[in-house]
Amino acid sequence: MKTVLITGASSGIGRELAHTFAKNNYNLILTARRKERLEDIKKDIEKTLSVSVQVIQLDLAASGSAELLYKKTNGIRVDILINNAGVGVYGDFKEIDMEKEEKMLILNIITLTKLTRLFAGDMIKAGQGNIVNIASTAAFQAVPLMASYSASKAYVLNFSEAIAHELKKYNITVTTICPGATRTEFADVASMNKSIFKNAPTAKELAEFTYKEMAKGKTIAIHSLKNRIMTFGTRFSPRKLNTAIAARIMK
């Protein structure tokens, strides 16, 4: 039976990814800071399905946390790594809390990169593997009021696309998932206005989409036709105009 490691599994897309992969017969390693939540998910899954669930409580915005997570999974072969944990910081850049911003950048960029590097090494030795990195439709353009967040997701997209090319010869796929607004705890954590999340898809829809796109070996998967049209459109309109439109949406 294969094993999937999911970061940020205590809520939103990560929690639904845990249920989706369990239903598809994968053993799970789930990590996040809120241990009780992870233990509840473990209980729920193990009650109904014959898969094993291991819980690892960690703050992935702490320096050295990627190495620690890798160490804690030592001995278990991770076939699929899903770098899902991520947060947004919303607000006027000149007023943004520098500490929050730094933690976001460590989580969204540094930890994701290090985990990818560490687990890719083992996947190369095993001759196969799948890596899934959760970016965002915000990766395709500058987003005022979420300047660093959108830039962090542009990093995830570019980094993942490059290593997808590099790792292909080792039989490893790297899939970047780009959700648009999705109903999770994301907006609360980022202190955002929730109007753009009103009719947004659910975390379950995103998790099922992620599973399917990963299984197909897709390199970039943008969720929903509307988001695919919007992100494609940004290629043809002036960057300044894209930024101005994003600023209006984010207000």
Ligand SMILES: NC(=O)c1ccc[n+]([C@@H]2O[C@H](COP(=O)([O-])OP(=O)(O)OC[C@H]3O[C@@H](n4cnc5c(N)ncnc54)[C@H](OP(=O)(O)O)[C@@H]3O)[C@@H](O)[C@H]2O)c1
């Ligand atoms: N929802 C959206 O509209 C949207 C759109 C585009 C992209 N995304 C991306 O989707 C991914 C999942 O987010 P979500 O929407 O499902 O949000 P969410 O419900 O807030 O879930 C975020 C997950 O990340 C974990 N996390 C946050 N900080 C962490 C830390 N320091 N260390 C370890 N784990 C941490 C949280 O667990 P703990 O708090 O328990 O640690 C939680 O499990 C993120 O990468 C996000 O950027 C979301």
